Amino acid sequence: MAKSTLQTRDRSKMIKQLLRNKKAVVGAVIILGFALGAIFAPFITDHHPTHQNIRNRLQGPSSENYLGTDQFGRDIFSRILHGGRLSLRVGFTSVGIALLIGGTMGLTAGYYGGFIDNLFMRFVDVLLALPGFLLALAIVASLGAGLENVIIAIGIANIPPFARMMRSSVLTVKELDYVAASVAIGSSDVRILLRHVLPNAINPIIVLATLGLAGAILSAAGLSFLGMGAQPPTPEWGSMIAMARPFIRVAHYPVTFPGLAIFFTVLSLNMVGDGLRDALDPRSSHTT
């Protein structure tokens, strides 16, 4: 199996290149830390994220409450760990929706061309008529506030890049000889798409998905900050900031720490995404 060894060699070369990229490694370590903290939150801290203790409100960091307490005396450290679960869930599911819908649209549009291509791409143009965050906000405004609707909205708003990227990958691959050969020996459309077209598009998709994850987490926090996402007392980073804001003159910890959590999560995902782009998709340069 000459082909598979070639692929393995390619992959290990990529991983080596990725490990040499200091930014990507640092980013990966931070994001891994957040993910582990989110997964094992109940084992890391004894404090329940929604347990109130009014007499102990707005306290600074201490050995009991590592990051202090919020306006209801809830433990901020515990709320940030549990909030990480929500942020990661929102990020992964919304990017998953975008990837599934956008990817399928791009794949069919590029492969079949003609009417379907026109229809899908005009739909993508309409989605692009508003900047992503505004589109998500408008969708949530019509569906109603709530975390599920935020996931749907951000998922829809993220369709365009996946659809466009997938379509252009298909168009490039379609012209290659081995695809023509595959058509000639009578392979089905589905087989051609899955066996020949998709593997060629997988690297840019990984890059796009990583950067999309960062954007989705940032947007979700922004929507929750505006009161459109997770509702109190759910420990969500954006909503924690919004709820604690009126008390900022007394104690800034309940605002500062959730913000730092968002900031470092998004920054480290972007660092990993940048590194992945340099390693997996060298043709596209830094554009954003």
Place this chain on the structure above:
Amino acid sequence: MWRYILRRVVMLIPVLIGISIFAFLMIHLTPGDPARLMLGEGAPTEQLEALRTRMGLDQPLPVQYVTWLGSALQLDFGRSLRSNKPVILELRERLPATIELALAAVAIALAIGIPVGVISAVKPNSIFDNVAMVGALAGVGMPPFWQGIMLILIFSVSLGWLPSSGRMGGVEYIILPAITLGTAATASVARMTRSTMLEVLSQDYIRTARSKGLSRGRVIIRHALRNALIPVITIVGLQFGFLMAGAVLTETIFAWPGIGRMMVEAINAKDFPIVQGTIMMFAVMYAFINLVVDIAYAFLDPRLRTQYN
């Protein structure tokens, strides 16, 4: 050139129709009876009926859409449910504040982003370059709502140097909102300038210019930067769109009376005519900016210019 512009304008029409369908359908996508949503649970039946008739909610959907679009084309988006003022008047009142804020943010992005990008490209992998590029990445990942609150905490609450909210006319009011809104754009401009400068600096004509005896500074400014800035213009244009989106959060934090904050207030109050009006306003502005950017791009790039002449 004119043919190119005409084609771009014609391409906008289906997009704007699509967005108008979405804006129109918003009321109907919301679960529940729109009239009851707007008037609240305990509203008497006569009032509900009156509102339905006034807004044409008793007509079939396509008829409603055509009527709505017909008025919208004449800039009539109905009246605000709260203030009862025409939506277009409210928009006109609030729009200057948003444009002012976006322009200030773009100014910051260009004034800081371009020099940082150029220096980074001239000295790639230097300490300056590394610090600047990590900083730029941090700028992209900064949650604007949090950054705004932190700036207020430092410069208004602790130091007392700048006002924390409002738009009372003085320059001091716009500084913190403009920095908050401009951070991500500054970061993007710096990254884009760096990567295009790096590309341009490796071109043959740069070597030629250097070898015919021109100074390094002159080559960088006159030969390289001029060409490197063309893609940067695209980014600035796109950023202008993202700035309008970011305005929603920034204006909310700083109580800046623009259309972004107006949209959030209207969503919370279920004031749908205002929400529809702001969405259409944002979409038209965004389309117009993208159009101008594309035309400017075609005009500035000699290859595209000759292609269409």
